[in-house]
Amino acid sequence: MYDATAKVPSGLLSGNVNQFGDFDECVGVEGKDGIQGQYCLAYLQLVVDQSRPDLKYLHRLLHSHYAFRSNISDPGHRVPRFSTVNWAVCTPASCTAQDVKNSLQHAISKYTNQTGLKITLQVDQDMCQVKRELVLSKATIATSFLFVTVFVLTLVGAYYDHYKIPASELLLSFSLKRNIQKLFSLERPQGDIASLHGIRFLNSVLLVIAHKSLAVFFIPYMNRTYMSEFLGKPWTVIGRAASLYTDPFIMLSGLLTTYSFVGKLRKNGTLGIKHEYLSRLLRLVPTLGALVLFCTYIMPYIGSGPQWPLVVTNHANICKKTWWRNFLFIHNYFGFENMCLTHTHHVGIDTQLFAISPLMVLLLYKRPKIGTIVLCIIALISTILRFYVTYSKNLNNYIYYGTSIRQLFDTADFSYTLPSHRLTVYIIGIFTGYILRNIPKNFKLTTTALYTGWTVCTIMFLTAFIGPSKMGSLDYVYNPIHAAIYNAFAPIGWCGLFLWIAIMQHTGNSNGWLTKLFSWRGFLVTTRISYGVYLTQFPIYFFNVGQTRTAEYYEFFNVMVNLKEIICIFLTSIILTLLFDTPFQNLKNYLLLKKAMSTKDTIKISKME
Structure with a gap:
């Protein structure tokens, strides 16, 4: 001993x-x-x-x-x-x-x-x-049985699918063969906005890097002081600006929701809000539920280490008490300290914004002028709220030297996790989706307008990203004005360039290397696993933190570019996508299509009568 x-x-x-x-x-x-x-x-x-x-x-x-x-x-x-x-x-x-x-x-x-x-x-x-004796709880056994059942369904479905044996579409929805083909398909859906996949990929990669940057601070490095000094260089803004990388996802959600809604309003004259809400739930809940069950009832049993109770068991215990908040998508209102799977707060924010999106889109669609004014006012209020709360409560979305844990939690609780503070970029996305749906395909900007747009958006982007880098220096002294300006305006500047790329590519105004890069077909695959990447990265990071037994020597590239960890995130995301995300999307499409066909048949019969 x-x-x-x-x-x-x-x-x-x-x-x-x-x-x-x-x-x-x-x-x-x-x-x-x-x-x-x-x-x-x-x-x-x-x-x-x-x-x-x-x-x-x-x-x-x-x-x-x-x-x-x-x-x-x-x-x-x-x-x-x-x-x-x-x-x-x-x-x-x-x-x-x-x-x-x-x-x-x-x-x-x-x-x-x-x-x-x-x-x-x-x-x-x-x-x-x-030393623990392996005694599994009933909940753990039931969860394990559920995962095994889903895995067997994918194999049975694949067998029936491969040999063309007649089977229910419900079973074939789980076919591993069919879902792998869907996952790696490079065929673009009708009406696809090609550049959005590259935008999503870039921000996903940056978010993985930023989250990894936080996880490394749990590790007992022998040269930790050198690590801190090394991370005081200006380019480490990449890891410190973590809050920026979630804003494009909120913006893209507003854009795609509006693009879809306006298309349906033109085609059918109605949105079918119940249908949209149900579709959303079937899209999010099964994959999120699988992760909650795994992290709560299975993960605590598959490892051990000095910090295992802190970063794994503790999370599991929180989830046992508060899991229901995640499935009501209200967990972002209960504070970071007591949130089950804290990193999933974005799912709650996005779902709440989606819930009110029909009102905003309908107002903009039916009363464009009034809708534009109202949405601009709401976006302005959201921006003012971010500035005011950050300044008055001494918050900071940018991680600087001397940031306290209390300040980080307060920033999350009073600003970052509140949909009212994230409305600005969501509404910007709504406007962009509306423009992309209404702008003529042959619309061409003048050369002056084109270069002006690129210049302004690039400056906004660099200002949001590089501008606050001085806050990462060792001798930086916290200033609430700096923090308030960053929280209020950086999300707008960061998203501006991505929106410009989307508009230029979709309207054919630009065919340069940047729009071509973001429109690469391979990003279709990364989009399909992006939800899985978002959900699985932190559990993998914390698994490795909990398993760490000795002090390590810090070397930036060896630590940050951990190939085993990257491959693990990639593979688990694919597995989660194939076992839960894609099958339940297939089920959603089948059930909603069946319901639509039933409704059409009813209408035909009533007309005949």
Whole structure:
């Protein structure tokens, strides 16, 4: 047990402060009289005498320039307690968390008296682990059976499909053969806006990078101080501007919804709102439900490690209590701390905006002038709200040195996860969808207008992306005006270029390399797995964080370009798409088509009568 307990290492001033000891040796200890090893990960918060400049400087190096500021009481399951030291202690399993705390406090006090250093300790019972016996709950068994059933359905469906055996369309909807063909098909749907697939791909990649940038802060790097200094370079805006990369998805949702709705209004004179809502639910719920079930009842059993209870088991316990909020798409209103699968807040926002979209589209379609004025006012109010709340509550959507966990959570709760604060780009998408549906195919801009548009949109894009890079420097001091301007206007500038590309490509006004790149047919495949990529990336990141047992050496490309992790995200997204997303979309199309045919038959009979 002593051997498995963490010791004071070399390189403390390089940030090598988090010591995980030997997890497997500790939980594997078995002695006489039933003595068993227990691994506890204690949290230590170091406070120094502020009148001592030498200690303040050492404290800054120990905590790697405070890339994040945290308190020992902050929840660490979503954002790491970067200012807290993690220290492993191996004890007999009969010891309580309080026993471990008292023992560690006694040991530390002998070395910290009259040093100007004060250490606060916290040991959570949840972070004390013993060797587990595999005892599956009924819910876990039922969930496993469900996944096996769906997998068997895909194989049986593929068998019937391949050998042309007559079968119900419900069964064939799960055919693995049919769904693989659909997934990798490069045939464009009718009315497809080609460049949107490339836009979605680019922002998906940037979002994966940004989320990975957050996950690495959980890892106990031996050269963590170097990592913080390295991430203070201007180009690391790519990881710090994570909030920007979700805005194009909201914008695209408004664009595609309006494009579809206006087309249906022209063709049928009505939207069929019930049909649209039902279609939306069948599109989102099965895949989301599969992920919630997996992360809640299966994932906790397939791994272990020093931080496993924090980043995996804790999430599962939250989901057991609050899963119903996710399926009502209201989970984004209950705060990041208590949200099941926090990264799915975007699904809630998008669904709520979709729910009110018929009102906005109908107003714009039936009363274009009034609709334009009303939507512009709503978009302006949304922008003002973002500015005001950010400034008045000292929030920040951009991750700077010294960002506190409390500030990040408050930013999410008071702005980022609220649909009222994301309406601006959604309404911009509505206007764009309306324009693309109404603009003549042969509409051509003058050369001056074309170059002016490209120039203005490019400047807006670069200003939104590169402009705030100074906020990522080590010596940056938080300014609420900077944060408020960024939160209010950066989403508009970031989305502007993508909208211009979509309009130019769809109307044939531009056939340059950029529009050709975004319109590449291969992006059709990435679009089909984009929902799966969005859902699976964080569980994979947290799985790896929970499994990490030792300090690693930070090298940017080796850490960020983790091929195993990238391949895992790609494969799990394909699996989730083939087992749940595509089959249930097939079912949706079949059931709604069957309902439509039934309605037509009823109309024909009534006319004959």
